[in-house]
Amino acid sequence: MNIDQLIEEAKIARDRAYVPYSKFKVGAALLAVDGTVFHGCNIENAAYSMCNCAERTALFKAYSDGVTEFKMLAVVADTDRPVSPCGACRQVISELCSKEMPVVLTNLNGDTQQLTVEQLLPGAFSSEDLHE
Ligand SMILES: O=c1ccn([C@H]2C[C@H](O)[C@@H](CO)O2)c(=O)[nH]1
Numbered sequence: 689m690n691i692d693q694l695i696e697e698a699k700i701a702r703d704r705a706y707v708p709y710s711k712f713k714v715g716a717a718l719l720a721v722d723g724t725v726f727h728g729c730n731i732e733n734a735a736y737s738m739c740n741c742a743e744r745t746a747l748f749k750a751y752s753d754g755v756t757e758f759k760m761l762a763v764v765a766d767t768d769r770p771v772s773p774c775g776a777c778r779q780v781i782s783e784l785c786s787k788e789m790p791v792v793l794t795n796l797n798g799d800t801q802q803l804t805v806e807q808l809l810p811g812a813f814s815s816e817d818l819h820e
Protein backbone atom coordinates (compact mmCIF):
# COMPACT_ATOMS: atom_id res chain seq x y z
CA MET A 689 0.00 0.00 0.00
CA ASN A 690 1.68 3.21 -1.19
CA ILE A 691 0.68 6.84 -0.55
CA ASP A 692 -1.46 7.14 -3.69
CA GLN A 693 -3.31 3.95 -2.86
CA LEU A 694 -3.95 5.13 0.71
CA ILE A 695 -5.34 8.42 -0.65
CA GLU A 696 -7.73 6.41 -2.85
CA GLU A 697 -8.85 4.51 0.27
CA ALA A 698 -9.48 7.84 2.02
CA LYS A 699 -11.69 8.91 -0.91
CA ILE A 700 -13.70 5.69 -0.56
CA ALA A 701 -14.15 6.47 3.15
CA ARG A 702 -15.17 10.04 2.30
CA ASP A 703 -18.05 8.76 0.17
CA ARG A 704 -19.58 7.30 3.35
CA ALA A 705 -19.54 10.57 5.30
CA TYR A 706 -22.79 11.36 7.14
CA VAL A 707 -22.93 15.13 6.83
CA PRO A 708 -26.55 16.36 6.64
CA TYR A 709 -25.61 19.62 8.41
CA SER A 710 -22.28 20.82 7.02
CA LYS A 711 -22.45 18.89 3.71
CA PHE A 712 -18.65 18.80 4.08
CA LYS A 713 -17.42 15.26 3.49
CA VAL A 714 -14.08 14.14 4.89
CA GLY A 715 -12.41 10.77 4.50
CA ALA A 716 -9.47 9.20 6.29
CA ALA A 717 -7.52 6.01 5.72
CA LEU A 718 -5.25 4.68 8.42
CA LEU A 719 -2.64 2.11 7.43
CA ALA A 720 -1.68 -0.26 10.23
CA VAL A 721 1.73 -1.96 10.37
CA ASP A 722 0.07 -5.29 9.59
CA GLY A 723 -1.24 -3.80 6.32
CA THR A 724 -4.84 -3.38 7.43
CA VAL A 725 -6.49 -0.16 6.28
CA PHE A 726 -9.07 1.43 8.57
CA HIS A 727 -11.51 3.79 6.91
CA GLY A 728 -12.95 6.80 8.71
CA CYS A 729 -15.55 9.37 7.67
CA ASN A 730 -17.06 12.27 9.53
CA ILE A 731 -20.35 11.48 11.22
CA GLU A 732 -22.51 14.42 12.25
CA ASN A 733 -25.40 14.77 14.66
CA ALA A 734 -28.35 17.10 15.18
CA ALA A 735 -26.65 17.90 18.48
CA TYR A 736 -23.77 19.50 16.60
CA SER A 737 -21.08 19.03 19.24
CA MET A 738 -21.45 15.27 18.89
CA CYS A 739 -20.00 15.36 15.36
CA ASN A 740 -17.01 13.06 14.95
CA CYS A 741 -14.28 13.80 12.45
CA ALA A 742 -13.02 11.32 9.88
CA GLU A 743 -9.56 11.09 11.44
CA ARG A 744 -10.85 10.17 14.88
CA THR A 745 -13.35 7.71 13.43
CA ALA A 746 -10.52 5.81 11.75
CA LEU A 747 -8.29 5.84 14.82
CA PHE A 748 -11.06 4.79 17.19
CA LYS A 749 -12.10 1.98 14.86
CA ALA A 750 -8.55 0.63 14.79
CA TYR A 751 -8.02 0.93 18.54
CA SER A 752 -11.34 -0.72 19.32
CA ASP A 753 -10.32 -3.62 17.09
CA GLY A 754 -7.07 -3.98 19.06
CA VAL A 755 -4.83 -2.49 16.36
CA THR A 756 -2.51 0.16 17.78
CA GLU A 757 0.56 0.37 15.54
CA PHE A 758 0.30 2.50 12.42
CA LYS A 759 2.40 3.39 9.37
CA MET A 760 0.52 6.28 7.77
CA LEU A 761 -2.70 8.31 7.80
CA ALA A 762 -4.25 9.95 4.73
CA VAL A 763 -7.03 12.54 4.93
CA VAL A 764 -9.04 14.02 2.05
CA ALA A 765 -11.74 16.66 1.62
CA ASP A 766 -12.96 19.05 -1.06
CA THR A 767 -10.85 21.97 0.10
CA ASP A 768 -8.80 24.55 -1.81
CA ARG A 769 -5.67 23.49 0.05
CA PRO A 770 -4.83 20.05 1.44
CA VAL A 771 -7.39 19.51 4.21
CA SER A 772 -6.33 20.76 7.63
CA PRO A 773 -7.24 18.45 10.54
CA CYS A 774 -8.93 20.21 13.46
CA GLY A 775 -7.19 20.76 16.76
CA ALA A 776 -9.05 17.93 18.47
CA CYS A 777 -7.92 15.44 15.85
CA ARG A 778 -4.35 16.71 15.99
CA GLN A 779 -4.38 16.05 19.72
CA VAL A 780 -5.83 12.54 19.33
CA ILE A 781 -3.43 11.67 16.49
CA SER A 782 -0.54 12.84 18.69
CA GLU A 783 -1.67 10.54 21.49
CA LEU A 784 -2.24 7.41 19.40
CA CYS A 785 0.40 7.59 16.65
CA SER A 786 4.17 7.85 16.76
CA LYS A 787 5.76 11.31 16.43
CA GLU A 788 7.50 10.23 13.21
CA MET A 789 4.46 8.77 11.45
CA PRO A 790 3.63 10.50 8.15
CA VAL A 791 0.23 12.19 7.79
CA VAL A 792 -0.77 12.84 4.18
CA LEU A 793 -3.22 15.71 3.74
CA THR A 794 -4.85 16.14 0.37
CA ASN A 795 -7.86 17.48 -1.54
CA LEU A 796 -9.86 16.45 -4.59
CA ASN A 797 -7.53 18.46 -6.87
CA GLY A 798 -4.63 16.27 -5.83
CA ASP A 799 -2.81 18.97 -3.83
CA THR A 800 -0.88 17.08 -1.17
CA GLN A 801 1.01 17.99 1.95
CA GLN A 802 2.95 15.44 3.96
CA LEU A 803 3.70 16.14 7.62
CA THR A 804 4.85 14.07 10.54
CA VAL A 805 2.64 13.76 13.60
CA GLU A 806 5.09 16.03 15.44
CA GLN A 807 4.78 18.67 12.71
CA LEU A 808 0.99 18.41 12.84
CA LEU A 809 0.96 19.44 16.50
CA PRO A 810 4.36 20.62 17.70
CA GLY A 811 4.77 20.42 21.45
CA ALA A 812 1.53 18.48 21.93
CA PHE A 813 0.32 18.02 25.50
CA SER A 814 1.07 14.39 26.34
CA SER A 815 1.11 11.76 29.06
CA GLU A 816 4.66 12.89 29.90
CA ASP A 817 3.17 16.14 31.18
CA LEU A 818 1.01 14.25 33.67
CA HIS A 819 3.32 13.56 36.59
CA GLU A 820 1.46 12.74 39.76
O1 LIG B 1 -10.05 17.48 9.11
C1 LIG B 1 -11.28 17.55 9.29
C2 LIG B 1 -11.97 18.77 9.31
C3 LIG B 1 -13.35 18.74 9.49
N1 LIG B 1 -13.99 17.54 9.65
C4 LIG B 1 -15.47 17.50 9.74
C5 LIG B 1 -16.12 17.90 11.02
C6 LIG B 1 -17.50 18.30 10.54
O2 LIG B 1 -18.30 17.14 10.34
C7 LIG B 1 -17.24 18.90 9.17
C8 LIG B 1 -17.19 20.42 9.16
O3 LIG B 1 -16.29 20.88 10.13
O4 LIG B 1 -16.00 18.38 8.76
C9 LIG B 1 -13.32 16.35 9.62
O5 LIG B 1 -13.91 15.27 9.70
N2 LIG B 1 -11.97 16.40 9.49
Ligand SMILES: [Zn+2]
Pocket residue numbers: 741742743744773774775776777778
Ligand atom coordinates in the same frame (compact mmCIF):
# COMPACT_ATOMS: atom_id res chain seq x y z
ZN1 LIG C 1 -11.11 16.79 13.62
